[in-house]
Amino acid sequence: MGKGKVDALLGIVFGDEGKGKIVDVFTPRYDIVARFAGGPNAGHTIIFGGKKFVLRSIPSGIFDEGKTNIIGNGCVIAPDLFMQEAKELEQAGYDLKSRLHISRRAHLILPTHRLLDRAYEAAKGKDKVGTTGKGIGPTYSDKASRTGLRVGDILNNFQGKYNMMKARHEQILHDLGFTGYDIRQEERLWMQGIEYMRQFPLTDTEIELGKALKEGKSVLAEGAQGTMLDIDHGTYPFVSSSNTVCGGVCTGLGVAPSSIGEVYGIFKAYSTRVGSGPFPVELLDETGDKIRETGHEYGAVTGRNRRCGWLDLVALRYAIMINGVTQLIMMKSDVLDDFAEIKVCTRYTKDGIVTDEMPYDTEGWNAVYETLPGWQTDLTQMTGESQFPKQLKDYIAFIEQATGTPITIVSVGPDRAQTIER
Ligand code: GDP
Ligand code: IMO
Ligand code: MG
Numbered sequence: 001m002g003k004g005k006v007d008a009l010l011g012i013v014f015g016d017e018g019k020g021k022i023v024d025v026f027t028p029r030y031d032i033v034a035r036f037a038g039g040p041n042a043g044h045t046i047i048f049g050g051k052k053f054v055l056r057s058i059p060s061g062i063f064d065e066g067k068t069n070i071i072g073n074g075c076v077i078a079p080d081l082f083m084q085e086a087k088e089l090e091q092a093g094y095d096l097k098s099r100l101h102i103s104r105r106a107h108l109i110l111p112t113h114r115l116l117d118r119a120y121e122a123a124k125g126k127d128k129v130g131t132t133g134k135g136i137g138p139t140y141s142d143k144a145s146r147t148g149l150r151v152g153d154i155l156n157n158f159q160g161k162y163n164m165m166k167a168r169h170e171q172i173l174h175d176l177g178f179t180g181y182d183i184r185q186e187e188r189l190w191m192q193g194i195e196y197m198r199q200f201p202l203t204d205t206e207i208e209l210g211k212a213l214k215e216g217k218s219v220l221a222e223g224a225q226g227t228m229l230d231i232d233h234g235t236y237p238f239v240s241s242s243n244t245v246c247g248g249v250c251t252g253l254g255v256a257p258s259s260i261g262e263v264y265g266i267f268k269a270y271s272t273r274v275g276s277g278p279f280p281v282e283l284l285d286e287t288g289d290k291i292r293e294t295g296h297e298y299g300a301v302t303g304r305n306r307r308c309g310w311l312d313l314v315a316l317r318y319a320i321m322i323n324g325v326t327q328l329i330m331m332k333s334d335v336l337d338d339f340a341e342i343k344v345c346t347r348y349t350k351d352g353i354v355t356d357e358m359p360y361d362t363e364g365w366n367a368v369y370e371t372l373p374g375w376q377t378d379l380t381q382m383t384g385e386s387q388f389p390k391q392l393k394d395y396i397a398f399i400e401q402a403t404g405t406p407i408t409i410v411s412v413g414p415d416r417a418q419t420i421e422r
Pocket of ligand 2: 016044131238
């Protein structure tokens with residue numbers, strides 16, 4: 001953590017790597033925690049003292065009372081869901097209103113964006129992305145089309161702008177043959193959310209961050225999703241709609257590339273993916289089921305089964321390159337406690353071609369594995385690296401060697417306390 005720097009903590013695979021947990025662990029070391037991309041498609045789980053929280057739009061630094069948290073301009077925000085999430089935290093005793101700042105440039109997710117999300121997915125049929133249904137794609141589309149509504153619009157003749165946008169969306173829905181919906185109740189809640197949001201500092205967060213960095217303050221940028229879900233670098237079109245990679249920190253917060261310090265790349269000791277799209281390491285057998293059961297791999301947002309497989313070093317190396325990852329964080333190591341053998345994908349193959357580089361089109365590629373011995377030891381109570389079994393040390397060394405990047409944290413359980421720094 002450097003003074004006057006923005007460190008980035010980025011999911012480097014398909015999301016759900018455990019970002020929320022590590023941001024929570026890191027927060028005491030920083031002055032500001034900021035989300036730069038995504039919205040309520042994210043579900044970041046934090047567990048401490050026997051309590052569990054799942055955050056969607058609110059940064060995971062919120063549990064440290066002294067720290068400022070920012071929802072940056074690169075994010076999209078649904079006022080109704082935001083209100084629900086924030087009120088739950090307030091009821092749990094966390095005061096948010098003075099220390100959660102929202103960018104006026106962040107875009108608003110309207111109820112009709114969520115309908116459009118559903119309508120577009122339905123129209124795609126078997127090629128559907130398997131989105132979270134939170135209206136993410138349509139909202140970022142409106143942003144790119146320069147027709148979006150921003151948080152700052154709340155402050156000035158809002159109802160008129162809302163009505164215009166809603167009418168435009170309803171026309172599209174009509175053209176798609178998507179009818180028979182009733183969003184009156186949802187809309188009422190959404191408008192309550194707008195009123196609720198007014199109680200928060202709706203600010204120019206890029207200016208705030210610029211000043212803070214000049215004063216030598218430290219910022220932690222909390223990623224959402226993961227590199228393989230990035231709109232440019234992921235498995236397009238089976239991706240989310242924002243830049244989840246390190247470059248997104250600069251655009252999504254308004255900070256200069258030169259202000260980026262450490263780039264933490266977070267991954268699980270194995271792989272998961274929610275939604276459709278290529279996944280060369282997917283295991284459709286008992287091993288995949290065992291990983292899912294042991295790792296409780298069910299979506300934090302939608303409850304869907306996460307697809308499971310072994311670690312994919314092709315994806316990891318690609319993400320390390322794109323993001324400039326300086327340190328790796330390996331999560332959920334304990335989930336592999338009970339496997340006699342652990343496989344790692346080192347290359348992909350298709351039609352006699354073998355590659356260790358991420359192909360343009362990951363569809364149809366098969367994983368080529370190397371097999372390592374499992375440790376068959378309970379890691380969950382361990383408190384230091386010296387207690388690690390040899391097989392785990394070898395697994396870590398294998399990944400470090402293959403990626404040329406140090407693993408500086410190993411997570412051995414969901415609780416804050418189950419975090420081992422090396
Ligand atoms: P995020 O979206 O990257 O913040 O990750 P999620 O919260 O969606 O998913 C990570 C899940 O793994 C959550 O249920 C966490 O509580 C849990 N978790 C995090 N780290 C560990 C770990 O080291 N071991 C185990 N067993 N669970 C973990
Ligand atoms: P966190 O931050 C895992 C996936 C969806 C779908 C695709 C597009 O918790 O890691 P969207 O609703 O964004 O248009 O869906 O991206 N997806 C995620 N998968 N973790 C996430 O967030 C995700 N956010 C979106 O399942 O395949
Ligand atoms: Mg998640």
